[in-house]
Amino acid sequence: MIMETFPSDVKYVLLWLLCSIMFNSVTCSLKVHCNEKDMHTLLQFKQGVTDPSGFLSSWLTQQHCCHWTGIQCDNITGRVTELNLPCHAGDKDHKSHCLSGELNLSLLQLQFLSYLNLSNNAFKSIQHSPKCVHMSRDTHSHQCTNASNLQVLDLSYNHDILIDNLHWISHLSSLQYINLDGVDLHKETNWLQLVTMLPSLLELHMESCQLENIDPSNQYANFTSLQVLDLADNNFLSDKFPTWLFNRSCDISHIDLSQNQIHGQLSKMLTNIGSWKSLNLSYNALSGPIPNWIGRLEQLQELDLSYNSFTGPIPKSLGNLSSLVVLNLSSNNLNGNLPESLGQLFNLKALSVADNSLTGIVSERNLLSLSKLKHLSLSSPALTFDFDPEWIPPFNLQGMWLGYVGGKLPSWIFTQSSLRVLVITDSTASFEPLDKFWNFATQLEILFLSNNSIGRDMSNVLLTSKIVWLNSNNLRGGLPGISPSVVVLSLGYNSFSGSISPLLCHNMTEKSNLKALYLGNNFLTGELGDCWNNWESLIVVSLGNNSLTGMIPHSMGSLPNLLSLDLNRNNFYGDIPLSLKNCKNLLILDLAYNNFSGGVPRWMGQSLKALQLRSNQFSGNIPPQICQLNSLMVMDFANNTLSGPIPHCLHNTTAMLSDSTTTSTNEISFRVETTVSIFFEIVIPVELLIKGSESLYQDMVYVIDLSSNSLSGTVPLEIFMLTRLQSMNLSHNQLVGTIPEEIGNMKQLECIDLSSNRLWGEIPQSMSALSFLGVLNLSFNNFMGKIPSGTQLQSFTNLSYEGNHQLCGPPLSKFCPKDEEYNNTKSIVEDDDYTSAVHSWFYMGLGIGFAVLDVYPWTSYLTQVFTRATPLHALALSTT
Numbered sequence: 001m002i003m004e005t006f007p008s009d010v011k012y013v014l015l016w017l018l019c020s021i022m023f024n025s026v027t028c029s030l031k032v033h034c035n036e037k038d039m040h041t042l043l044q045f046k047q048g049v050t051d052p053s054g055f056l057s058s059w060l061t062q063q064h065c066c067h068w069t070g071i072q073c074d075n076i077t078g079r080v081t082e083l084n085l086p087c088h089a090g091d092k093d094h095k096s097h098c099l100s101g102e103l104n105l106s107l108l109q110l111q112f113l114s115y116l117n118l119s120n121n122a123f124k125s126i127q128h129s130p131k132c133v134h135m136s137r138d139t140h141s142h143q144c145t146n147a148s149n150l151q152v153l154d155l156s157y158n159h160d161i162l163i164d165n166l167h168w169i170s171h172l173s174s175l176q177y178i179n180l181d182g183v184d185l186h187k188e189t190n191w192l193q194l195v196t197m198l199p200s201l202l203e204l205h206m207e208s209c210q211l212e213n214i215d216p217s218n219q220y221a222n223f224t225s226l227q228v229l230d231l232a233d234n235n236f237l238s239d240k241f242p243t244w245l246f247n248r249s250c251d252i253s254h255i256d257l258s259q260n261q262i263h264g265q266l267s268k269m270l271t272n273i274g275s276w277k278s279l280n281l282s283y284n285a286l287s288g289p290i291p292n293w294i295g296r297l298e299q300l301q302e303l304d305l306s307y308n309s310f311t312g313p314i315p316k317s318l319g320n321l322s323s324l325v326v327l328n329l330s331s332n333n334l335n336g337n338l339p340e341s342l343g344q345l346f347n348l349k350a351l352s353v354a355d356n357s358l359t360g361i362v363s364e365r366n367l368l369s370l371s372k373l374k375h376l377s378l379s380s381p382a383l384t385f386d387f388d389p390e391w392i393p394p395f396n397l398q399g400m401w402l403g404y405v406g407g408k409l410p411s412w413i414f415t416q417s418s419l420r421v422l423v424i425t426d427s428t429a430s431f432e433p434l435d436k437f438w439n440f441a442t443q444l445e446i447l448f449l450s451n452n453s454i455g456r457d458m459s460n461v462l463l464t465s466k467i468v469w470l471n472s473n474n475l476r477g478g479l480p481g482i483s484p485s486v487v488v489l490s491l492g493y494n495s496f497s498g499s500i501s502p503l504l505c506h507n508m509t510e511k512s513n514l515k516a517l518y519l520g521n522n523f524l525t526g527e528l529g530d531c532w533n534n535w536e537s538l539i540v541v542s543l544g545n546n547s548l549t550g551m552i553p554h555s556m557g558s559l560p561n562l563l564s565l566d567l568n569r570n571n572f573y574g575d576i577p578l579s580l581k582n583c584k585n586l587l588i589l590d591l592a593y594n595n596f597s598g599g600v601p602r603w604m605g606q607s608l609k610a611l612q613l614r615s616n617q618f619s620g621n622i623p624p625q626i627c628q629l630n631s632l633m634v635m636d637f638a639n640n641t642l643s644g645p646i647p648h649c650l651h652n653t654t655a656m657l658s659d660s661t662t663t664s665t666n667e668i669s670f671r672v673e674t675t676v677s678i679f680f681e682i683v684i685p686v687e688l689l690i691k692g693s694e695s696l697y698q699d700m701v702y703v704i705d706l707s708s709n710s711l712s713g714t715v716p717l718e719i720f721m722l723t724r725l726q727s728m729n730l731s732h733n734q735l736v737g738t739i740p741e742e743i744g745n746m747k748q749l750e751c752i753d754l755s756s757n758r759l760w761g762e763i764p765q766s767m768s769a770l771s772f773l774g775v776l777n778l779s780f781n782n783f784m785g786k787i788p789s790g791t792q793l794q795s796f797t798n799l800s801y802e803g804n805h806q807l808c809g810p811p812l813s814k815f816c817p818k819d820e821e822y823n824n825t826k827s828i829v830e831d832d833d834y835t836s837a838v839h840s841w842f843y844m845g846l847g848i849g850f851a852v853l854d855v856y857p858w859t860s861y862l863t864q865v866f867t868r869a870t871p872l873h874a875l876a877l878s879t880t
């Protein structure tokens with residue numbers, strides 16, 4: 001009653017005070033009325049949104065809009081101040097429950113909005129009012145945006161959004177924080193000018209935005225208040241270090257320009273900014289020396305210059321940076337000694353100088369005062385370790401990466417009771433006393449010791465680390481035991497012998513976590529054993545190049561997660577068991593170079609990408625069911641005794657068609673976490689070596705190899721529709737017919753081998769347009785006429801054409817008879833039963849084939865992955 005005489009705002013204050021006393025303030029604040037205009041704006045936003053999980057189900061007109069999910073209002077005025085609807089999703093492929101549809105920026109009409117967070121959703125497009133698009137920077141159109149109070153804008157990781165225009169952002173003059181990570185901004189070339197117009201901006205995050213332009217038209221960026229600038233992982237192609245960023249004294253303290261392609265040398269301009277705390281320039285192409293003046297950036301806590309091309313010595317002045325917590329100089333071309341001054345950096349937690357050309361001696365003097373050190377990475381071929389065997393370090397490491405260690409391992413390693421990650425590669429050091437070492441290793445979560453010369457009988461060792469990576473050593477004897485905690489066991493390229501049964505068939509007390517088992521390139525014998533039911537978590541089994549024998553046991557089908565099974569180069573025999581059908585997710589099945597027999601399986605799962613049956617005794621026809629494998633990229637049935645025709649339906653294996661959505665980056669990957677915030681990303685790409693061109697493909701290639709069988713009939717026209725095919729080998733069969741003009745559409749072809757068949761007719765002119773063609777073998781057929789001119793086909797030697805007596809023209813020395821062309825239609829074959837005279841053929845003898853496929857997945861690449869990205873990446877991660 002009294003209240004009615006008060007102006008409305010005062011009334012709310014009183015009401016609020018009153019009930020604050022009587023109830024708790026939460027319930028009170030909700031009593032405030034929702035502003036009509038705000039509610040209307042929110043509902044308009046909702047209209048464009050697709051909301052599969054019903055996050056916005058509370059957004060109803062009957063309800064007070066300050067109660068709606070994700071909305072906060074001002075307790076007093078009832079105006080909307082916060083819109084907080086991020087989506088919680090693991091990765092970008094699992095966002096089906098998140099908000100999608102259209103993000104209508106009419107939201108920015110919410111006059112009192114100060115916080116907007118829609119990160120990690122799946123919005124498909126962004127809609128800004130047409131009025132805002134072409135506004136000049138001087139016009140202050142209040143119709144465009146009224147959200148002059150907006151301080152925080154987070155639209156990050158809406159990966160499908162392409163923002164072609166950022167003009168609207170320059171009007172949000174109160175903005176302090178912008179995060180557009182992962183949003184495609186490549187069309188906005190003027191982004192820099194627009195964000196520099198924001199006078200209060202403190203943090204700008206534009207990581208992975210596909211930005212291209214970093215060269216500003218003005219001489220410096222007018223960031224008046226900016227402190228954090230994150231522009232990592234864009235496409236800046238700058239041949240000069242972007243000095244303009246630093247051409248001004250300002251308060252900037254954190255800058256991340258990593259993973260761009262910035263060239264040039266470090267500029268002294270960097271010293272203009274006294275407030276540096278973190279500088280990340282890793283993964284660029286910077287060169288020249290690391291200058292001495294870098295020691296003047298006294299407040300620096302993180303310096304990451306790794307993965308560039310810096311040369312010269314490590315400046316001693318780095319020892320002055322007493323605040324430094326992370327120093328990463330790895331993977332450059334630095335030379336000279338490791339300065340002892342670095343041993344004074346008593347705040348240092350992570351130090352990496354690995355993978356440079358450092359020389360000289362590393363001793364305790366280099367690490368003397370590093371009492372806080374947690375991660376150490378030292379690995380350069382010419383660096384000599386010379387530690388006092390009695391030395392007890394002031395630090396207790398969690399992760400260590402050493403390489404090229406000669407002599408003995410530094411004995412202080414055994415004092416490191418917190419060590420969880422140990423990487424030692426390329427060393428000749430003795431790991432003596434071995435019992436002490438393996439005992440010490442039980443505390444490690446990651447034990448990565450590849451390419452050393454550790455020799456020992458391992459049969460009585462129990463391995464317990466999550467990742468055990470002992471490839472390329474001299475390990476021998478029976479296989480070691482593993483505990484249920486092991487996730488990756490890789491013992492390839494050693495001299496293990498005996499059976500794998502003791503490893504797999506012992507009594508398990510707990511469920512195993514093993515995901516990858518790699519025992520390839522050893523001397524293992526015996527059968528696979530029928531104990532696979534104990535190992536359901538396996539996704540990769542790789543046992544190639546041993547002397548294993550027997551049939552594939554039935555229990556192998558009980559591996560529901562299996563993605564890759566590699567049994568090549570052993571002595572296995574028998575049929576492929578039907579139980580493998582249960583491995584529904586299988587991507588790669590490599591049985592090459594064994595004695596398997598029976599028919600090509602008709603029941604493989606749809607996901608199969610590579611089926612490699614080379615050099616076995618498979619017989620019968622190629623079943624048409626093979627065409628239903630619409631993800632198939634590698635079909636290698638070479639050197640078997642298959643007969644009958646090549647199925648006509650091959651164009652149904654749609655992955656090989658050009659409009660297919662199948663991606664060739666066929667990575668099997670997973671992450672192994674540790675308790676010391678280092679994770680390892682295990683990437684297992686399928687690599688194929690095409691011998692003909694001796695190139696190693698990182699991505700998967702598209703290959704059909706049916707060579708050295710007894711296939712007959714015409715080459716189906718459909719095979720020439722597979723325009724993604726990179727290698728086609730049909731040699732050494734009894735195929736007939738001609739090469740159609742359509743072969744010219746197979747623009748990706750790098751190898752063609754049709755040798756030693758009974759093909760005939762002219763070589764189509766269109767073949768001379770196959771510009772990637774590196775291997776061509778048409779020998780020992782009955783091709784005829786002039787080899788089409790154009791540089792491509794003439795670049796091969798006459799070996800590619802020999803045994804075709806009626807071929808003429810370069811590169812063959814035989815001249816073509818002038819004015820008298822061959823007529824390849826009709827006349828020659830009279831009694832053929834082929835449908836089209838254009839595709840008719842006749843007979844010829846033998847020739848030399850070229851072997852195409854040889855598959856050794858993941859060994860070499862994995863080491864690369866490990867030595868390249870992970871340990872260092874992990875270092876950086878672990879301290880942030």
Ligand SMILES: *[C@@H]1O[C@H](CO)[C@@H](O)[C@H](O)[C@H]1NC(C)=O
Nearest residue numbers: 025026027029030074075076
């Ligand atoms: C408004 O209410 C919220 C709780 O709903 C409270 O956290 C906040 O401090 C209040 N703000 C003011 C200005 O009282």
Ligand SMILES: *[C@@H]1O[C@H](CO)[C@@H](O)[C@H](O)[C@H]1NC(C)=O
Nearest residue numbers: 086117119152153154177179
């Ligand atoms: C937005 O929400 C996500 C998820 O809760 C959170 O991680 C992020 O820090 C928020 N952004 C801002 C700027 O608060």
Ligand SMILES: *[C@@H]1O[C@H](CO)[C@@H](O)[C@H](O)[C@H]1NC(C)=O
Nearest residue numbers: 044045048102104105106127
């Ligand atoms: C976005 O919202 C505005 C209202 O502010 C409306 O006029 C416009 O039609 C909406 N855009 C779309 C595409 O729905």
Ligand SMILES: *[C@@H]1O[C@H](CO)[C@@H](O)[C@H](O)[C@H]1NC(C)=O
Nearest residue numbers: 109110111142143144145146
């Ligand atoms: C913006 O605010 C002004 C008053 O400050 C008002 O006149 C105008 O209608 C508002 N525009 C929109 C689109 O809400």
Ligand SMILES: *[C@@H]1O[C@H](CO)[C@@H](O)[C@H](O)[C@H]1NC(C)=O
Nearest residue numbers: 196197198199221222223224
């Ligand atoms: C830099 O920005 C400030 C504040 O926005 C402005 O006053 C000043 O004129 C700008 N300087 C230049 C050269 O654009």
Ligand SMILES: *[C@@H]1O[C@H](CO)[C@@H](O)[C@H](O)[C@H]1NC(C)=O
Nearest residue numbers: 218219220243244247248269
């Ligand atoms: C730095 O900015 C000034 C203008 O303030 C300009 O004259 C100079 O050329 C700039 N230097 C560089 C290296 O961009």
Ligand SMILES: *[C@@H]1O[C@H](CO)[C@@H](O)[C@H](O)[C@H]1NC(C)=O
Nearest residue numbers: 501502504505506507508509
């Ligand atoms: C495994 O367990 C079974 C029964 O649980 C037992 O009979 C067998 O002897 C055990 N084998 C080994 C090698 O311990």
Ligand SMILES: *[C@@H]1O[C@H](CO)[C@@H](O)[C@H](O)[C@H]1NC(C)=O
Nearest residue numbers: 594614615616617639640851
């Ligand atoms: C073909 O397979 C047989 C066994 O099946 C093997 O002996 C021979 O070496 C293989 N040839 C090639 C070229 O791989």
Ligand SMILES: *[C@@H]1O[C@H](CO)[C@@H](O)[C@H](O)[C@H]1NC(C)=O
Nearest residue numbers: 624625626627628649651652
């Ligand atoms: C090939 O695909 C077509 C249409 O997708 C289908 O009708 C046909 O049965 C398939 N053929 C084979 C052998 O898979």
Ligand SMILES: *[C@@H]1O[C@H](CO)[C@@H](O)[C@H](O)[C@H]1NC(C)=O
Nearest residue numbers: 819820821822823824825826
């Ligand atoms: C090839 O045959 C076609 C049709 O039979 C004829 O028109 C053409 O003249 C012949 N060419 C030569 C070079 O004999």
